[in-house]
Amino acid sequence: MARRPLPRILTNSAPLARMAHSASLARGREFARSAADSASDVFHPLITIGRGLRRLGMAGRGRWAGTPKDQRGPLAFFVGACVLVVWLVPYGPLLALIGVMGAGAWAGRERTPVVTGPGEAETERLRALYEALVPYLSTEGDPSPLYAHGGDWERAFAEYAFDDSGRLERLQLKYPAYFTDGEDRSRVRIEQVLYAKAGRGREYRFTWDELANQLTLTVLDALPTDIAAQRFVTSPGETVLGFTDPDSVQRTLPVTGGEETRDAPPVVWRTGQRSTEPHLLVLGQPGAGATTLLRSIALQALQHGDVLVIDGSGTGEYGCLVGRRGVLGVESGLAGALATLEWASHETERRLIAGNRARQAGGAAPDDTRRPLWIIADRPTALSHIAVAEERDDPQRWLQVPLRHGRAAQVTVVVADQFETAELLSDPVRAHTKARVVLGPATAEEVRAVLGAPPHTTPPAQVPPGRGYARLGNAPVLRLQVPATPDPLDDATGQAHREAVTALLPEHTVPADGAGPSEPVSGGKRGDVGKAVAAGPSARADGAEADDGPAAAEVAPEAAEDGSVAEPVGASARVRTDKGGEPRVIKGPVEAVRAEG
Secondary structure, eight states: OOOOOOOHHHHOOHHHHHHHTOHHHHHHHHHHHHHHHHHHHHTHHHHHHHHHHHHHHHHHHHHHHHSOHHHHHHHHHHHHHHHHHHHHSTTHHHHHHHHHHHHHHHHTSOOOOOOOSOOHHHHHHHHHHHHHHTTTSOOTTOSSOSSOTTOOHHHHEEEEEEOTTSOEEEEEEEOOTTSOTTSHHHHHHHHHHHHHHHOSSSEEEEEEETTTTEEEEEEEOOOOOOBBSOOOOOOTTEEEEEEOOTTTOSOOEEEEETTEEEEEOEEEEEOSTTOSOOOEEEEEOTTSSHHHHHHHHHHHHTTTSEEEEEESSOSOTTGGGTTBTTEEEEEOSHHHHHHHHHHHHHHHHHHHHHHHHHHHTTSOOOHHHHSOEEEEEEOHHHHHHHHHHTTOOOGGGGGHHHHHHTTTTTEEEEEEEEGGGGGGSOHHHHHHOOEEEEESSOOHHHHHHHHSSOOSBOOOSSOOTTEEEEEETTSOOEEEEOOBOOOTTOTTSOHHHHHHHHHHSOOBSSOTTOOOOEEOOOOOSTTOOOOOBOSTTOOOTTSOOOTTOSOEEOOOOOBOTTSOBOOOTTSOOEEEEOTTSOEEEEOOSSSOOOOOO
């Protein structure tokens, strides 16, 4: 049978196209769309309530399904009791209906979808960072490489976060187990790549978790530079070197920065007989703030001890300490430095002998051996250079005894110098200064050479004065910002900083120029050389004033009745033996002699 052809209207599409584009059909379509929108607006509350009731029903069904079978009976009884109570309460069904409708409206509201995952620009940043790590974290022959060109970066990056400007703020990445994370060179290479790709100009901290094969990159905030010199809340034997990151230490101190008081995390250095790092070495570039740190340490040490200052640079940066209570001397010349350090060496030996005899006798150590003595040497290599030129003793030679036995004798040595002359430091200085500070711009190799470990942070783009790293013994390397402690006698010092430093200075005990009337030493017990205050810019070792006021005293060399001889004022300490065989120490580099009666 022959097939009948289809009607022309079904084979020819032209009539259908004309009907689709006709004006009447377009108006009908627009009318239907507007009617649907109007109906949607009118019935929107009902749609919302219906969607909410459906969600509540699904949640109730899931709760019923998750309830154990042995607890379904009590639950059904409780629900039935609630329905019965609502039914019996006046207007209960109406209130229950209103409540159910309100709950449905709240559950069915349209929630703004939370955007999860990185945006397009952030995805490109992460993909570029992933591709940059491929040459360093992949190897040939890996059957399932975590890092491969064109691979999935979401497998490698466990966590990531961006700031408001779209820059990477935190990143936690995984690396293969065969990566040599125990080698510093391999770590530094990965850190350099991350530092370059994450964006320069900021400080990053790298935390390596060798157990989980993870590396965490965190952006660090700049350390505050508005903390000036002030009286810190510390106990005797504690010295605040500066301030660091909040998560690096487990302690905070109240400080005043600007016009507000807040808590700041300090870097506390502990000295004394139980300290494992009794001495400090500070190295840095010129103008990095080493002298500022030493001045801050001296102001804190004067609260509970005596201070000897050796200013090798000779620029008068410690002139504000001259003639103050507790300051035994401020020397900038070679002769004065040699005499002062020689006295300090003999004073350390005297303290050891006196403490040892007291312990053997079953008593406490004398008071004059328990008062801390601080030896602050700023740029001693400059004086060493002059000593070599003049063929005299190296001043650093007299630091050997205080460095070796200072912890037992309550003697603390602080040495500061520059990188250019660090090789001139003596071996005892390098060996016995376990607490280290590096200030100013420095590479990772320089920091590692001084502190014994590289920093786990990238260098800042701009290094303010007093900014650096600190490490106390075998502790981790910490970022450090030294409190602003400028010279109050400098014309360039601001008024606020000048007043802050001046408020911490002890009172004057002798005139600043060292001039003053000389008075003879009053007589005392047999064999006692007397008590006197310091002559010139020095003060008494115990920090107390003499009975006759701040007058300088002088002791003439004469023989005592027991046959011992006292040296004149200004000579170094010597140990004299009397006829009874008991040693007595004639003390003082440029101070009057003081002995126990």
